[in-house]
Amino acid sequence: MAAVLVAQFLSALADNALLFGTLALMKHELYPEWTEPMLQEFFVVAFILLAPFSGPMADSWPKGRVMLLSNCLKMLGALGILSGVNPFVAYGIVGIGAAAYSPAKYGILSELTTPDRLVQANGLMEASTIAAILIGAIVGGILADWNVLGSLGVVTGCYGLAAIANLFIPRLAAAHALERVSFLPMIKDFGRAFRKLNAVPDARFSVAGTSLFWGAGSTMRFLLIAWTPIALGIANNREPAFLNAVVAIGIVVGAGIAGKAVTLQNVNRALGGGILLGLAVCALSSITDVHIAYFVLIVVGVAGGFFVVPLNALLQEKGHETVGAGHAVAVQNGVENLTMLIMLGIYTALSRSGVGVLAMVAGFGSFLSLAILCLWLFRVKKQRERAQQSQPRLS
Numbered sequence: 001m002a003a004v005l006v007a008q009f010l011s012a013l014a015d016n017a018l019l020f021g022t023l024a025l026m027k028h029e030l031y032p033e034w035t036e037p038m039l040q041e042f043f044v045v046a047f048i049l050l051a052p053f054s055g056p057m058a059d060s061w062p063k064g065r066v067m068l069l070s071n072c073l074k075m076l077g078a079l080g081i082l083s084g085v086n087p088f089v090a091y092g093i094v095g096i097g098a099a100a101y102s103p104a105k106y107g108i109l110s111e112l113t114t115p116d117r118l119v120q121a122n123g124l125m126e127a128s129t130i131a132a133i134l135i136g137a138i139v140g141g142i143l144a145d146w147n148v149l150g151s152l153g154v155v156t157g158c159y160g161l162a163a164i165a166n167l168f169i170p171r172l173a174a175a176h177a178l179e180r181v182s183f184l185p186m187i188k189d190f191g192r193a194f195r196k197l198n199a200v201p202d203a204r205f206s207v208a209g210t211s212l213f214w215g216a217g218s219t220m221r222f223l224l225i226a227w228t229p230i231a232l233g234i235a236n237n238r239e240p241a242f243l244n245a246v247v248a249i250g251i252v253v254g255a256g257i258a259g260k261a262v263t264l265q266n267v268n269r270a271l272g273g274g275i276l277l278g279l280a281v282c283a284l285s286s287i288t289d290v291h292i293a294y295f296v297l298i299v300v301g302v303a304g305g306f307f308v309v310p311l312n313a314l315l316q317e318k319g320h321e322t323v324g325a326g327h328a329v330a331v332q333n334g335v336e337n338l339t340m341l342i343m344l345g346i347y348t349a350l351s352r353s354g355v356g357v358l359a360m361v362a363g364f365g366s367f368l369s370l371a372i373l374c375l376w377l378f379r380v381k382k383q384r385e386r387a388q389q390s391q392p393r394l395s
Contacts, residue, residue, distance in 0.1 A: 024145075254273065
């Protein structure tokens, strides 16, 4: 677990510093502002296209070695951006590495720990990830204001260190060895895994909830970048990075609270955090004071961490019982990143058409709260129906 957490920390730190460094590079090279979310879309497309293959690869190879290969691909993409390769193409290469990395990093948790400690293991993973997001955002923003190419060089070095840390992960046996590698059977296998997971109510609920969270999170990052100069009158690279870092602090706290207060048996508690998350985002539309903004964004983070960590643990447990944890996370990644692509596409279209940032923030937060409330009501309804069906009938 120590090696996994160190590797994850370094890799996630580099991921987040890379985003701010690349955005600063695009500003320096005078790319239009509405193209900034497209950078993330190139990253996300890799997850969607590789979803049928990343899960089987994670389950058929030792997961520590999958993580090693993935970090090497990320390092190659960062080197490309540093060397002047088209930033969208190079960032897409980083996305390929991240797509292969994700099922392995989450799938390995169910192999290193027991079901009763899986929520705690997820809490450690999320805490490590969000701490890396926190530091990576701050470092990325500061370095981007200091020297754009220097920030990209630091990122490349972090990916190299993460790859070295991967070498210390125990070489675990493959969860589901493949007899042969063939693209069409792997696509069919992904389809079967998707249908099998979709037939499990808990897995379906988890994927829906985490997809909303990560779709919202990817959009929120760019909304904050656009919102900061409009609402707070601050136009440097550091302040949006600091605001994203504050959200990360909140998520660490929320993940810790979830690890203590939520189990797989009472996972519905997490949905309250999702509703609060949307309401807090909505509140940002009327805020002009930077100190109040920091407080509200901490609330956003705490609510988000409390919401997403139990849902991740629930999916890993149900996935481990049915199709394998790697397959389950790959299906989750496919749906989550399709949701990200849709939300980012809508945001890009609204931004290009001239819709005001404050209006988008208010609408976005309201949509998020309403969607999670509907998810909660639907789940409670289905649970009651199943409970009634399972009761013995009197003759």
